[in-house]
Amino acid sequence: MKERAWTGSLEKIDDYRWRIPQSYSSGMRVPGIIFSDEKLLRDIKEDQSLQQVANVAHLPGIVKASMAMPDIHWGYGAPIGGVAAFDMKEGIVSPGMVGYDQNCGVRLVRTDLTEEEVQPKLRTLIASLFNDIPCGVGMSGEIRVSRKDADRVMTEGSRWVIGKGYGVAEDAAHTESQGCLDDADPSQVSDRAFKRGSDQLGTLGSGNHFLEVQVVDTVFDETAANVLGLHEGQVTVMVHSGSRGFGYQICDDYLEVTERAMAKYGISVPDRQLACAPIDSEEGRSYLGAMRCAANYAWSNRQCLMHLARMTFERVFGKSWETLGMRLIYDVAHNIAKFEKHRVNGDERMVCVHRKGATRAFPPGHPEIPEVYRSIGQPVIIPGDMGRNSYVLVGTQQAMEESFGSSCHGAGRVMSRSEAVRRAAGRSIEGELERQGIIVMGRGRKGVAEEQPSAYKDVNDVVQVVHNAGLAKRVVRMRPLGVIKG
Amino acid sequence: MPEKDYEFFDHTADIGIRAQGTTLAELFAQMAQGLTELLAEDTVLTPQQMRSVRLTALDAPSLLLAWLQELLFWFSTERFLPVEYALDEVTETSLRGTVRGDTFDPARHAQGREVKAITRHLLEVKQHNGRWHGQVIVDI
Numbered sequence: 001m002k003e004r005a006w007t008g009s010l011e012k013i014d015d016y017r018w019r020i021p022q023s024y025s026s027g028m029r030v031p032g033i034i035f036s037d038e039k040l041l042r043d044i045k046e047d048q049s050l051q052q053v054a055n056v057a058h059l060p061g062i063v064k065a066s067m068a069m070p071d072i073h074w075g076y077g078a079p080i081g082g083v084a085a086f087d088m089k090e091g092i093v094s095p096g097m098v099g100y101d102q103n104c105g106v107r108l109v110r111t112d113l114t115e116e117e118v119q120p121k122l123r124t125l126i127a128s129l130f131n132d133i134p135c136g137v138g139m140s141g142e143i144r145v146s147r148k149d150a151d152r153v154m155t156e157g158s159r160w161v162i163g164k165g166y167g168v169a170e171d172a173a174h175t176e177s178q179g180c181l182d183d184a185d186p187s188q189v190s191d192r193a194f195k196r197g198s199d200q201l202g203t204l205g206s207g208n209h210f211l212e213v214q215v216v217d218t219v220f221d222e223t224a225a226n227v228l229g230l231h232e233g234q235v236t237v238m239v240h241s242g243s244r245g246f247g248y249q250i251c252d253d254y255l256e257v258t259e260r261a262m263a264k265y266g267i268s269v270p271d272r273q274l275a276c277a278p279i280d281s282e283e284g285r286s287y288l289g290a291m292r293c294a295a296n297y298a299w300s301n302r303q304c305l306m307h308l309a310r311m312t313f314e315r316v317f318g319k320s321w322e323t324l325g326m327r328l329i330y331d332v333a334h335n336i337a338k339f340e341k342h343r344v345n346g347d348e349r350m351v352c353v354h355r356k357g358a359t360r361a362f363p364p365g366h367p368e369i370p371e372v373y374r375s376i377g378q379p380v381i382i383p384g385d386m387g388r389n390s391y392v393l394v395g396t397q398q399a400m401e402e403s404f405g406s407s408c409h410g411a412g413r414v415m416s417r418s419e420a421v422r423r424a425a426g427r428s429i430e431g432e433l434e435r436q437g438i439i440v441m442g443r444g445r446k447g448v449a450e451e452q453p454s455a456y457k458d459v460n461d462v463v464q465v466v467h468n469a470g471l472a473k474r475v476v477r478m479r480p481l482g483v484i485k486g
Numbered sequence: 487m488p489e490k491d492y493e494f495f496d497h498t499a500d501i502g503i504r505a506q507g508t509t510l511a512e513l514f515a516q517m518a519q520g521l522t523e524l525l526a527e528d529t530v531l532t533p534q535q536m537r538s539v540r541l542t543a544l545d546a547p548s549l550l551l552a553w554l555q556e557l558l559f560w561f562s563t564e565r566f567l568p569v570e571y572a573l574d575e576v577t578e579t580s581l582r583g584t585v586r587g588d589t590f591d592p593a594r595h596a597q598g599r600e601v602k603a604i605t606r607h608l609l610e611v612k613q614h615n616g617r618w619h620g621q622v623i624v625d626i
Contacts, residue, residue: 047498074498076605076625100602100625137525137597138565138590195563206600207626245562248602248625252555255606273607416496417626444597445527486600 006045008054010034016469020054020066027270028057033065035403035469040070040461043414049079055270056084060278061091063344063351067403069358070465071457073412075099077273080357083406085342086279088350092267093284094276095254095291097354098337102251102291103298104209104242105333105359107175108381108392109306110228111313112325113235115215118481125213125316126439126482132312133211133305135204135486136443143202143304150194151186153201157296158303161201166307167328173370175331176360179299181338185289190253193290197246197297202304206444206486208451209241211309212383214390214478224376224394224475228329236478237313237326238390239305240383242335247294254287279352288337295336302331329392330370330379334359334409342404353404361395361407361472369395380472383410384459386440386451387433389479391463393472407472411459417450424449439482447485487569488512492520501599502608502623510546511573513611513618514553514581518568521554521604524624526567527596533569533586546578546611550620553581554604565590578611599626 011019013033018041020032032053036044044050049072056078057066063085072081077096086092118125134141143166145153152160157180159172172179204211216234219225230236243250261277261284262269269276277283306328310321317324337354344351362369362378369378377394384390388411399405415423429452430440442448467474491512492505503520507513522531539556543549560566566587573583602625610621 076607080499136592137600138561138592138595192559196559198563206597207602245602249559249562252603273605413499416498417501418494418496443592444599447597447599450599486597 006050008050016465020050025054028054030057030062030065032057032068034068034072035465035471036070037465040457040465043457044072047074049074052079053082055274056082056097058270059084059086059092059094059274059276060267061087063087067406069408071357071408071410071412071462075356077271078356080412081408082356083354083358083403085351085353085404088279088352091279091352092276093279093287093337093352094274094354095251095258095287096273096275097356098251098291099335099356100248100251101242101335102247102294103333104335105298105302105331106238106240106381106383107302107306107331108329109237109309109326110230110329111235111237114233115235115481118213118235121316122482123439126441126484128312128316129211129309130441130484133204133308133484134202135484136206137486139203139486140199141202144199145201147194150198153300154186154189154293154296155184156180158299161300161303166304171303171306171328174328175299176333179303179331181292181295183289184292184296186293188286188290189250189293193246193249193253196249197244200244200246201301202308203244204241204305204486205244206447208385210386210483210485211305212238212483213481214238215481216476217479218477220474220476227373227376228379228392228475229327230392230476235481237309238381238383239302239309241302241305243294243298244301246297250290250294254290257283258287291337295333299331330381332359332381340404343401351404355406357409358406359409360405361393361399362405363395363397363400380407382408382459382463385411385453385456386483386485387436387438387453387480388459389477391459391477392475393463393466394475395472396470398470399472403471408462408466411457411462413455414457415455420452420455421446421449424452438480442485444486451485488515488519488571490519492516494520497623500623500626502621504621506617506619508617509576510578510618511576513620514550514573514576515571517550517554517620517622518557518571521557521601521624522567523598524601525561525598526590527598529595531567531569531588534588535566536584536586537566538584539581541581543579547609549579549581550611550622551604551606551609554622558601558604561590601626
C-alpha cells in the first residue's frame with residue numbers, strides 16, 4: 001500500500017515554521033504547526049505524517065497546536081516526531097501518542113579518553129561491548145529481578161538499580177526526572193508485561209537501538225561544552241534503548257483498554273489508532289500509572305546498560321570507570337507523556353504533554369534541570385543513525401514558549417526495510433563503514449543492512465532546523481568510532 | 487510445516503505479512519510461519535514441544551491479532567517458535583488446537599528482527615474466491 005502524498009494546505013509562517021490551518025478539516029480544534037525547512041518538507045509530504053498531525057488536532061482538550069518536529073514521519077495513529085499537550089480536565093491521554101517503546105530514549109556518557117588513546121584498542125573495545133552487552137533477538141539479560149523487586153524497579157526507576165550497585169547517585173541526578181516518574185502504579189501492569197520484562201533488564205534490544213563509542217569532532221558552543229564537561233577529541237559513549245518487551249506489552253494492553261473506553265466516553269477519533277481516554281477517568285489514570293512503570297523500567301534499563309559499558313571499559317583499559325571519567329552527562333526520554341507546567345495564553349497551567357519521537361528541551365533556569373546545567377539549559381541528546389553524527393544541544397526559552405519545551409529526537413527513516421536490504425545486496429555495510437573508520441558489530445543478518453545510513457534522513461539537516469528555529473541550540477557534535485547493535 | 491503461502495511487504499518503517507489459506511486454520515498457520523521467519527529468518531526448527539491454545543475474539547481480524555500476540559508472547563517469554571499446527575477448530579471468533587515448536591537459541595539459530603508488537607494497522611481477514619486472505623503489520 002502506497003501512502004498518499006500530502007495535498008492539503010500548508011501555510012508558511014517563516015523559514016522554519018509551517019501551519020496546517022484549522023480550516024483544513026472541520027474537526028480540528030487547533031492548527032498543526034510543523035517545524036521544518038523546505039528541504040525536509042519535501043520528504044515529509046511524501047508519507048501521511050502531515051495528515052496525522054491534522055488528525056491529532058481533532059483530539060479533545062488539545063492545547064495550542066498539534067506539533068511536528070523536523071524529523072517527523074508516519075507512525076501508528078500519531079506521527080513519530082509529534083508533540084501534543086492536553087488540558088488536565090478536558091483532555092485525553094493516548095497510548096498511540098507515546099508509542100510502543102515507552103521511554104525509548106538516549107543517554108550520553110563522557111570519558112577522559114581521547115581518540116588517540118582509544119584507536120589502538122578500538123576493535124577489542126567494540127568486540128568486548130558486543131560480547132558483554134546482551135543485544136538482539138531472544139537475548140536475555142544477566143540482571144534478573146524477582147516479582148517483588150520488579151515493583152520497586154517500576155516505582156523507583158534507576159534509583160533502585162543504582163542502590164543494587166549498578167551506578168552512583170549522580171547518575172540519577174543527571175537523568176530526566178531523576179530516572180523516575182512519580183505515581184507509577186504496578187497494579188495497573190498486566191501479568192503478561194511482567195513476564196515479558198522479567199529477563200530484559202540490561203538488554204539493548206534490536207532495530208534502531210544501539211550502543212555507540214564516539215568522538216566529539218565539533219564544538220559549537222565552548223561555554224556550554226565546558227559546563228557539560230565536553231571538548232573536541234574526547235571519546236563519549238551513547239546508549240539508545242527503551243522499555244523492552246515490558247513497555248511494548250503495556251502499550252498493547254492499553255491500546256485495547258482505551259479503544260473500549262472511547263465508546264464509553266463518547267469520544268470519536270479520525271483514526272482508530274488514536275484511541276484515547278480522558279486523563280480524568282479510570283482508564284486514563286490506569287494507563288498513566290502503567291506508562292510510568294514502563295518509563296521507570298526504561299531508565300533502569302539504560303542505567304544497567306551504562307553500568308555494563310563502564311565494566312567493559314574497565315576491563316579493556318585497565319582502570320576504574322571513575323578514573324576514566326565515565327560520568328553520565330544526561331539521559332532523555334523521547335517517547336513519553338508527562339504532566340508539566342506550561343504557560344498557555346498568559347497563564348501557568350498543568351498540561352499532559354505527549355512526546356512521541358520528540359525530546360524535552362527545557363530552558364536555562366528551569367528548576368527541573370540539574371543545578372550544574374541550569375545556566376546553559378537542559379542537555380538534549382540527539383542520536384544520529386548508524387554511521388552518522390550525533391549531537392548535544394541545550395534547550396531554550398523559545399522551545400518553552402512554542403513547543404511545550406520540546407525538540408526533535410533524531411532522524412526518521414526515509415527508506416523501507418526491504419528497499420534498504422535490496423540496496424545492500426552484494427555490499428557489506430560493515431565493510432563500507434569500516435573503510436570510513438567505523439567498526440560495526442550487529443547480530444541480526446538483515447539488521448545492519450536495514451539500518452544503513454542512507455535509510456535515514458540526515459540528522460545534520462534535522463538538527464540545523466531545530467537550531468535555526470531556536471528550539472534548541474547546538475553545543476557539540478560527535479562522530480561514531482564503533483557501534484554495537486542487535 | 488505447511489508449504490509457504492505468505493509474503494512480506496513494506497510499510498514505512500515496519501513490515502507487513504500477507505498470507506492466504508483454504509481454511510481459516512491454514513491462513514492462521516501461514517501467518518504464524520511469517521512471524522516466525524521475521525523472528526528467526528530461515529532457521530531450521532524441529533518440533534520438540536507442544537502447547538495448546540484456546541482463544542476467542544469479537545471477529546476474525548481480532549482473532550488473528552490475538553493469535554499472533556499469543557505467539558509473540560510465547561517467543562518473548564520462553565523463546566518458543568511454532569513449527570507444526572493442529573488447529574482443530576478455527577471459526578471467525580474462536581480458535582482451539584495445539585502447536586508443536588522449538589526453542590530459539592540465539593547461539594545456534596539465525597537472528598531475525600525484534601518484533602515489538604502486532605499492530606492493528608491495516609489488519610484484515612477476508613474471504614475471496616473461496617480462499618481466506620489475511621494481512622497484518624508488525625512493529626519492528
